Amino acid sequence: MKALTWHGSGDIRCEEVDDPTIQHDRDVIIRVTSCAICGSDLHLYGGFVPGMHAGDVMGHETMGEVVEVGRGISKLKVGDRVVVPFTISCGECRQCKWGQFSLCERSNPNGAMQAKQIGYPTAGLFGYSEMYGRFPGGQAQYLRVPYADVGPIVVPDGLTDEQVLFLSDIFPTGYMAAENCDIKQGQTIAVFGCGPVGLFAIKSAFLLGAERVIAIDTIPERLALARQSGAETLDYSDESLQERILDMTNGLGPDAVIEAVGMESHGAGGIMETLQTKLTSTERPYALSQAILACRPGGTVSLPGVFVGPAVPAPLGALVGKGLTLKTGQTHVQRYLEPLMQLIVDGKIDPSFLITHRIGLEEGPEAYKTFRDKTDGCVKVVIKP
Ligand code: NAD
Ligand code: ZN
Ligand code: ZN
Known part of the structure; x- marks a missing residue:
């Protein structure tokens, strides 16, 4: 065959x-x-x-x-x-x-x-x-x-x-990512990444009762599909991304944030390059870091994005300091x-x-x-x- x-x-x-x-x-x-x-x-x-x-x-x-x-x-x-x-x-x-x-x-x-x-x-x-x-x-x-x-x-x-x-x-994956956010009626969910998984996470967040979804990517066709599903969209390469998210959420941040990107936004996910290179790299924003920084205190970061191998740089201080819940998994x-x-x-x-x-x-x-x-x-x- x-x-x-x-x-x-x-x-x-x-x-x-x-x-x-x-x-x-x-x-x-x-x-x-x-x-x-x-x-x-x-x-x-x-x-x-x-x-x-x-x-x-x-x-x-x-x-x-x-x-x-x-x-x-x-x-x-x-x-x-x-x-x-x-x-x-x-x-x-x-x-x-x-x-x-x-x-x-x-x-x-x-x-x-x-x-x-x-x-x-x-x-x-x-x-x-x-x-x-x-x-x-x-x-x-x-x-x-x-x-x-x-x-x-x-x-x-x-x-x-x-x-x-x-x-x-990808439909169950987007759905489980949204379910992991434990969405209550009226809540706002942010989704980093409007690829196939992110797009199903957006649809699922609405199906599970989200009032608003803020979707983040940089690719026009993908952002357009996110808007067609009812999301408000932002560009992750915008330097004032975090302030924009705060402005859209009464200065608090989204109730939960879904990271539907995974290790490529961190380069090679720590396998092929040393952790040191990645820690000092300022070339591109890391979706997982951005997701942790954006989430409101006491909120949930849901991570369907895949990582393989050792750690990637992530603001664990913000994760712990804001008392966030991190949910992951295949x-x-x-x-x-x-x-x-x-x-x-x-x-x-x-x-x-x-x-x-x-x-x-x-x-x-x-x-x-x-x-x-x-x-x-x-x-x-x-x-x-
Ligand atoms: P994809 O590569 O098509 O989409 C990723 C999107 O993220 C792209 O549109 C890209 O422009 C965007 N992106 C990159 N950096 C970003 C950033 N900093 N902020 C916001 N957006 C950014 O992939 P996909 O098919 O949608 O899959 C997404 C992730 O989900 C992958 O890591 C994949 O391995 C994972 N996945 C996990 C499971 C699971 O069981 N947990 C199942 C399927 C896929
Ligand atoms: Zn797959
Ligand atoms: Zn079994």
Whole structure:
């Protein structure tokens, strides 16, 4: 089959790889009908995540048609249309039972390796390095889905791929980021980053009762989409950004702030460059620092943005001094599939609003570059293999 494969920093190729096969009773194989490129793929594309190997198949936002089922699967049958969460979870361990699916204790065969990095094994992820189990990803014609009786959700008739594909990651991720803000009616939420995750965080904050959302980025197309969703917008490169946010919030600051940017705003996230370089760099504003500085005393900073490796400079004095709550984590996607699918069925949200590019697998390598550089008005790329 054809797939998009990783060959080093900035080097994604479309090439022939082996078809996936059933390896376990709880596996299914799907024929991929749609998949997407994510901001998280850009960390791999940038070479910032250790444990990638030449030829690894990329992709973790995937849906398609079931073509083969393992002997232990009764929940799915050949022909079902499913969306596949990016988190692979066993459904039976302590963390899964608590609904913390991205912290599954059993789905990552390299959990011990991950535990060395962060002290705990975390769930396996599709297309996301040896640390996360080295599962081949879904930017391909076929995908093997482990623990398929836990993850995939069947798509109700009448919904298009584009309406449901983002249940695999960015819609639940934006939603969990907003839910972590514990929004009370009438509150104001600020969202740093109007990429796909930030845009879903904005929509979700309103769905969860926010009165106002202040959205921050610098890219015109993304700021325009944020405004279309009802947000007021600011440019992060504006030197008086913090004063502007204070002016808009009666001198207090937003009740909660979502950081939907991640390590690239800090350069390489501390892996490839030394902490010292980053501490003394004044080149660009750091989204996490700005988020902590902007939040009102006693408020919450919600961090869906991804960081890998050692610390990045952050104003911990402000975090502690203002008594802020910091909430983080990979999304527990399985927890959100049914309620968010219902919002789509009820017409409360149409997640396809942010798609700007529709391509075939062969155009994947070029599309990675366009999505990374945020050129050609690119907000979200959907691939139809
Ligand atoms: P993206 O790169 O398309 O968007 C990031 C946006 O942030 C861009 O529009 C960029 O212009 C903007 N930005 C950069 N610096 C900024 C700053 N200082 N202030 C405000 N905006 C700034 O990526 P995305 O797909 O939206 O993903 C965003 C982050 O969410 C990534 O770190 C990604 O890895 C992470 N993510 C996390 C999860 C999870 O489970 N927690 C899931 C998916 C994605
Ligand atoms: Zn993703
Ligand atoms: Zn588990």
